Amino acid sequence: MSTITFEDINVVYEKTEHYALKNLNLEIQSGQIVSLIGPSGCGKSTTLNLASGLLKPTSGHVKINGQEITGPGLDRGVVFQSYSLFPWMTVLENITFALQQKEKERKEIITKKAAEILKKVGLNEKVQKSFPSQLSGGMQQRVAIARMFVLDAPVFLMDEPFSAVDEITRNQLQDLLLKLWEEGETKKTVLVVTHNIDEAIFLSDRVVVLRDGQIQQDILIPFKRPRDRFKIDQEEAYTKIRHDLLKAVSGEYN
Amino acid sequence: MSTITFEDINVVYEKTEHYALKNLNLEIQSGQIVSLIGPSGCGKSTTLNLASGLLKPTSGHVKINGQEITGPGLDRGVVFQSYSLFPWMTVLENITFALQQKEKERKEIITKKAAEILKKVGLNEKVQKSFPSQLSGGMQQRVAIARMFVLDAPVFLMDEPFSAVDEITRNQLQDLLLKLWEEGETKKTVLVVTHNIDEAIFLSDRVVVLRDGQIQQDILIPFKRPRDRFKIDQEEAYTKIRHDLLKAVSGEYN
């Protein structure tokens, strides 16, 4: 049970007078996958940072299950827009370190778990001993995703998680995300920022379109799960939703 | 006239024994747009860095019009995978500084040119006075693209230039790229890394698939220009090419 609520949120960054978010009200129900889309600079990352507890709103309240969020915590896994691995730890250490914060297991068990999740995101054993600076951009991003997945938090907060990887890997990671989402007793609550409309539709229960720090549109995605990404795009509803979203997003340029 | 030729290229990064590129032979003809795709870590950025002259191959030759490339230069514009703006210059200064390297114009003219290109990539005047650290990821990427565009070099080298921006902006930037490509007396030579197959097909004359540092496939894209992105994907050839590319790319996971 992890419902996230944004109540009358305003965000103004220091030294600017520009409202990054303006009067935002949004509820993400427990177990839902919600995508945030919108032109760049519209406030997607800002919204996610609020949910993670890393940013305090200038005014308004961010709550989880009715409780005000006071800071970040292990109950919410986060993937950042720019892969934020610790450069002084190897890839494997980045994962095992995160895991150790969650569970007091023996070292071997933790290492095994870490190696498994890395393999699932497509990184082999040789890569595990490298430092992040020795990896390509997409590989670093996958390590960051693996780090969040392995923590198995009830809430996933992901900021453009798949933008740096190729299409195949992206599909695989999407499938992995959906699998992990369903696993466990209760479904996870997922808030994912993306700029890929197809990805948003495929993954989400709801797609929220932001523009200039305000909600432009909040669209329910009706397709049954499990979805087949090569089938749903043939459906009529898909074309309509895609069209609506495109229109909503592109409003800026008319 | 700017033909880029890779001859028997091998690249091994220091302290690793892994071949980032292995026996690569590739020619990009003058005026062509060539996309590089492939799973992450396959050597796309490496290939681009060779063409830019920032990386020397462990063995082999990279040539431009038959002349060995000895280093970077203003004859080749580059957009990096991680937006490499100078953090100590404002957005506008980043552009004007680059322009000043190319042309000895009066300050106002340069500033005007810079402001124009920034508007073309969708960044308004308020943003121009910000430092890069005050912008969202997508905005920084657009500044980097603007910086390359404004230099108007005969060769464009772009590493996942549009991955951090939303779909609408992406389409606009693609259109801008194609417009600039055609402008001037001779068409530019463009080498663009992407992991978006649709983007690769829409933009390119040829799509080169890399895997494990080797060329897996080199596919000609037959569609006439100007292309309509919402029409070509209805064509039969498109589906076939897309399928071939997908297969080529996904080989890794079978």
Next chain:
Amino acid sequence: MKNVIDRYSITTIFFGIISIALITFFPSQETDSGLSTKLFFSALLIGYLYFTILYKNDYVKKRATSDITIIIFLLLVLWELLTQKLGVLSTFLYPSLHAVIEQFKADGIELFIHLSASIKLLASGVFLAIILGIPLGIYAAMNKRLEFVLRPIANVLSPIPPIVWIPYAVAILPSFQASSTFIIFIGAFWPIFINTLNGVTNIDQRYIKSAQTLGLKPWTMIRKIIFPASLPSIFTGIQVGLILSFILLTAAEMIGSSAGIGYYVKLATDYGNYAKVITGIIFIGFIVTIIMTVFNKLENYLLRWRN
């Protein structure tokens, strides 16, 4: 007004008044604490109020001013209690506050004359160190061959106490003034040089690569990319260099001159005149605070692009 009077300012003012009362009414061992001490305490309190009003909208700075003022009051009262009031500490090594204030009043103009001599010396030495250290550091970092030669030389020479160079400086350089300047210079040079070298070496390669694609001329590359990118490190170097040059001031000013704030302190130490020593130290501390504040303001402005 609500911005000025809060729990910090009230505590501080309370503290200040208690302090003044204490030094006024607590019986003294020998002489009275003197009017000057009381005036000084009051001036401190007024200074505090000034800054509190100045920073009235900056909660953090206001709190810091208040904290520092309380600490200063505590130290001063403790000092006065242990010396003048209870006589626990020998007045020889620990002159009373009163004595120090009187010394200040007596030496006021002299101190500023000394100061101007010191500033001249420091400015020329540090200036030389900057205009030689930064270019040499940048050049060495860009030329690996030079770096590999200069780095070990710097490692060997930098920790040699600059005072051992004094006789050689006197023997080789044309004047005593030049020798003094050289000692300041050599102290400031190594940290500036080493930090510039390290700063340039550690520049994020992305910026260098990005700049290279613009086909910059070497001079533009240095001025517009390498210099600003290594500026944070260069500033650290200058800061350390400044500290070292202050430390060397006493030694440098004892070379055939009889002016300078370091000379003033050194002489007082040799004469066992600790009221003078403490006066000199407080004066140096005061001047250094001003220099460092200006320096930090400059640094913050030039490095405002860091988030």
Next chain:
Amino acid sequence: MKNVIDRYSITTIFFGIISIALITFFPSQETDSGLSTKLFFSALLIGYLYFTILYKNDYVKKRATSDITIIIFLLLVLWELLTQKLGVLSTFLYPSLHAVIEQFKADGIELFIHLSASIKLLASGVFLAIILGIPLGIYAAMNKRLEFVLRPIANVLSPIPPIVWIPYAVAILPSFQASSTFIIFIGAFWPIFINTLNGVTNIDQRYIKSAQTLGLKPWTMIRKIIFPASLPSIFTGIQVGLILSFILLTAAEMIGSSAGIGYYVKLATDYGNYAKVITGIIFIGFIVTIIMTVFNKLENYLLRWRN
């Protein structure tokens, strides 16, 4: 073999041989240059060959070794020419090479005894500075209130010449040894503290944010994130602290003790025995090179994650 004999090694060997010939056959002013000088030159050449073979696959290091060796030969020959051979320089300030080598031979064991005393002093002072400076720096950086109080205090206190504390250290601390340690400590403390403070303040916020989402306990946060992320800056601080503590060694070792390499140099200066002064300086340079090499190796290993 081809790796060893290249144009650099040939030039260097040629230089070495010329140098040996020069000091052997050039007529001396007073006494001969002495066998020891020739042996020393030869040892230098052999040392060079050793390193060239050691680095035979590292072109850059080989070239640097060669460059440095040539510089050393040049300096030594120049020195010998100006003192022993031509007698241009006074033997008071500029003892001949021969005299220095003889001094080395005479004082060999004594130097090492002095060294062990110095190392003990340095180690304890710097160790104290490290175990106090780093935690305090980290703590102050994490607690803005403390930072705003400590930063101005550091700005005022750090440039005060540590030597002015000596009388107070002597008066307050229980032993001369403790006073000496304190002087070393205070010299090393400020740079370590300030660099740690700055290092922690300048950590890329992405790492902190990333760590916060893992819900780290404060202690883990410090140990695993803040400490390694600020390590580059901390290392710079320790390096500067080491340099300062070397500089202060002479002053610290003259507080009622009669051991230590700084004492050796200071005493020799006081006696005007410049052969000894130079012997001491060269010895210090040698030791410092070793310490710094070990230190840099450690730094490179611990910071190997930087690209």
Next chain:
Amino acid sequence: TETTSTSNQAESQQQTENNEQTLVDFAIGHLPTTGHSLYYIAKEEGFFEEEGLNAIFHPFSNSGEGITAVTAGKLDVGTFGTPAPLTFEEKGAKIVFLGGQMGTGAGVVSKPDLAEDLRDIQNFKGKKIATVKLATGDVVLRGALYDAGIDYEKDLKIIEMNSPADVIVAVKKGEVDAGVVWAPFVEKAKQEGLEIVKYSQEYYENHVCCRIIADETRFDENYTNYVKFLKAIIKAERFEKDEKNKEKVIADIKKYVDVDPQIIEKDIYGGYVDQSADPNKKAILQMRDTMVDIGYLKDDKDISPSIRTEAYKEALDQLLNEEPNDPFYQSLLKRFEENNL
């Protein structure tokens, strides 16, 4: 082996305990110079031990630090010149002067062509002179100038340097015309081709240099130890003045002061450095007067109470008791009366 080593240990421990029982630790601060030879001789020849003292030497390079250590109770006695303790005394340091160690021993040096000229003190006018401030020689020269009616602030230029070595360099280079240095630099200057204009005693006969000082309360509380200490020092003086001990004396000093034995000999037996344990109250007072004349001190109090000659007198009396016929001790008594009463 283990048992023997432990028993050895026990034995040596016992030995040190025995020593501790009989010997009282006595901390002596000094400047490392040939001038402080009486300490070295007393230690090496076992005079301190004879008196039941375990002398521990603490060299300083800066007189200010040394005097502070004395006042802070970290040293039982110290020897740091005369001008320095006098100024410290004026500033309120509670110290007493209880004995002597060295007198005279400084000199003015210049380039040979100027030396003759400068022998006439009037010719200092218009010259540049390097000194080390607060050194005995500095006070002596300024005093001599004062007595000759020369204003050292107006009629000539005095330049202050860090150390006698710097002074020599400055003179050699011609940066200054002459300079004041002290043992062993007077000899060094000669080796460097400079000439000695005058030794300091030529300006002030028998001026004092290094006086033995102590903290006042400590002196009063441990008076008997101070007497014992002075006895050892007097014995050292007798030993030193005996020409047949010359070689031993030089060897003893060489252990503490690492300079050329020839320079030691010159310093100790050359006549220009006076090694004597006598407090020489009159000369201290004279030195103070000079310092007042030249403006270093204020003429506002009588320091006689701080010059405590009684311990020296008692030590001398005790020695005379032990060896009533010793001519040397008898001569010391006479000297004491001349210098102090």
